[in-house]
Structure formats: C-alpha cells, structure tokens
Amino acid sequence: MGFLKKFLKSNYRDGEAPRGISSFRNLSERQLEDHMNVARYGDFTLTDAIRPSYSLEVIPSTGFRHEWYVDHESGARIPVLMSSVTRERLFDTFMSLLDLLGDSVDVVLETSHDKSNGEHTDLYREQIDMPVLQSVLYDFEDLLLDDGCCGIAVLNPRKPMEVQLDEHKLLFVYGHDNTEYELALNEQRVPCREEMRFITEAEHVHSSTDEFQERFDQLCYQLGIDD
Numbered sequence: 001m002g003f004l005k006k007f008l009k010s011n012y013r014d015g016e017a018p019r020g021i022s023s024f025r026n027l028s029e030r031q032l033e034d035h036m037n038v039a040r041y042g043d044f045t046l047t048d049a050i051r052p053s054y055s056l057e058v059i060p061s062t063g064f065r066h067e068w069y070v071d072h073e074s075g076a077r078i079p080v081l082m083s084s085v086t087r088e089r090l091f092d093t094f095m096s097l098l099d100l101l102g103d104s105v106d107v108v109l110e111t112s113h114d115k116s117n118g119e120h121t122d123l124y125r126e127q128i129d130m131p132v133l134q135s136v137l138y139d140f141e142d143l144l145l146d147d148g149c150c151g152i153a154v155l156n157p158r159k160p161m162e163v164q165l166d167e168h169k170l171l172f173v174y175g176h177d178n179t180e181y182e183l184a185l186n187e188q189r190v191p192c193r194e195e196m197r198f199i200t201e202a203e204h205v206h207s208s209t210d211e212f213q214e215r216f217d218q219l220c221y222q223l224g225i226d227d
Contacts, residue, residue, distance in 0.1 A: 001126060023054040023203055036205075045087040049148035050206055057202035062086050063193035064185050069174060081173040081181055081203045083190055084198055091141050094171060095134060097163045100180050101156045103130050107223060110151035112167060112206075113213045120151070120167070122178065125225045143215045147205030151215050158198050168200050168224040 024032065035054050039046045044060045052058055054060035064083030071078070085093045098105075104127055112120040133154070143150055148167055154164035173181045182192070222224070 005196060023057075024205075027054060039087075040148065043086065043099070044084075047087050048146040048207060049092070049167065049169050050204055051196060052199050053203035055203075055204055058197045058199055060199055061193075062089075062189070063187065063191050063196045064171075065122065065192065065194045065196055078174055079176060081171075081178055081179055081185065082198065083171045083173075083185060083198070085171060085188070085190055087145065089188055089190075090165075090169060090171075091145060093190060094144075094163070094165050095137075096184045096188060097171065097173060097181055098130065098134060099156055100184060101130065101154060101163060102159065104128070105154050105156050107129055107225075108153040108155070109216075109220060109223070109225060110153065110167065112149045113208060113215055113216065120149075123225045125223050128223065135217070138215075139222070140215065140219045143212055143219060147208050147212040147216065149208040150212065166186060167206060168198075168204070170198060170200065 021058055027035075036051055038051075038145070039048075041060050046052075048059055052060060064081050067080040067082050069078040069080050070076070083093075087128055107125040109121065109123045109125075137144065137152075143154060144165060151164065151166040153162055153164040155174075156188045159175060159177075161173070161178075161181075163181075164172040164174070166172065175181075183211055186192075
C-alpha cells in the first residue's frame with residue numbers, strides 16, 4: 001500500500017501547525033499525492049512513518065544537537081542528545097546506541113494506535129537481556145522504522161541511561177554521561193549540528209496501518225508485554 005493510501009485510509013495524525021493553519025489545507029488530491037510520495041530530501045531519506053509539512057518549514061536532514069530534559073517535579077536537568085538519521089542508517093545507529101546500555105535493560109513500548117489526540121500509551125517490560133531484545137527488534141525492523149504510531153525506549157536504570165526511537169523516528173539519548181553515545185553517533189556519520197531543526201518543530205503527519213497495529217501486538221507478545 002502506497003503512502004498516500006495509508007495517509008487517507010488508515011490511522012494517521014496531524015502534527016501541530018504552529019500558526020494554527022495547516023499547510024495541507026485546500027490541497028488538491030494530486031498535490032497531496034505528490035508531496036506524500038516524496039521520501040528523499042537531498043541525501044536524507046524519510047521512513048514511511050512521517051512526512052513534513054507541505055510548506056517544508058523544516059527540511060529533514062541528518063545530525064544531532066544537545067538539549068536538556070527538565071523534570072518539572074524535581075527541577076532536575078538531564079542532558080539529551082537529539083538526533084535525526086537517514087533511513088539507510090537509522091536502525092543500525094539505534095542498535096549501536098543500545099550496545100552501550102549494558103547486558104540487562106528495561107523496555108518501554110509506546111503506542112498511539114487508535115488515538116487521534118497525540119496521546120500515547122506506555123507498555124513496560126523490566127529486565128530483559130540485551131542480546132535477546134536486539135534479536136527480537138531485528139525481526140520487527142519494519143515496524144520500528146515505518147509505523148508512525150509506534151516508539152520504543154530502552155533504559156538501564158542502574159547507570160542511569162535511556163535510548164529512545166520515537167514515533168517521529170528521531171533518536172534520543174538521556175543521561176548525564178553521554179560521551180560514548182556522541183562517539184557512536186559520529187561513527188555512524190551523524191554530525192553534531194547545534195543549529196539544526198527537527199521535523200517535530202513544524203507541522204508534520206504520522207502514518208500507520210492496521211497491519212502495523214497487528215505487528216505491534218506481535219512485538220508485545222515476543223517481549224512478554226501484556227498490552
């Protein structure tokens with residue numbers, strides 16, 4: 001099924017339109033189809049999970065920048081590496097970051113299937129061996145890359161460090177000592193670009209299918225998660 005059909009027939013969600021007026025408004029079917037069929041921008045290839053605004057306020061590109069996560073309850077500030085990686089290297093980059101978390105980790109699957117308000121549900125699995133986890137994830141690479149309603153976070157609470165591949169197919173690393181993770185990104189040819197913008201910082205569209213929702217349920221089963 002092509003991206004346009006998934007967009008029109010299946011589970012899709014609009015991202016925020018900062019000015020309150022969608023760039024998709026008043027488009028002809030041909031204009032919409034042409035835009036949704038574009039996956040490559042320069043040397044960057046999107047997955048099927050997401051498309052940028054029609055006005056291209058943000059043009060997708062590869063890179064990472066430093067951010068901060070602030071816990072509103074405690075006021076704690078946690079360094080974050082936020083990165084965007086072209087499809088051809090995204091899964092390998094994700095796996096290389098997981099390698100640094102340790103031998104035993106916790107997993108959180110995020111799903112917004114059957115939701116249209118931007119909310120998602122978190123499903124937990126504690127203490128799984130990393131080789132077992134990675135073996136399962138390889139079997140579900142298509143889901144993790146192309147489903148715009150599925151995300152995953154893997155964490156080692158003993159370090160503590162967390163690696164996340166979110167619904168937008170952006171990679172996040174949370175933790176106070178992220179030097180190794182920066183090196184891993186550099187090895188995957190993901191440069192530090194502090195001025196870069198990400199697809200989430202403008203209007204965007206998520207896409208999913210009924211088949212991906214079934215695959216998500218299968219992933220939950222394989223990881224021993226009761227959804």
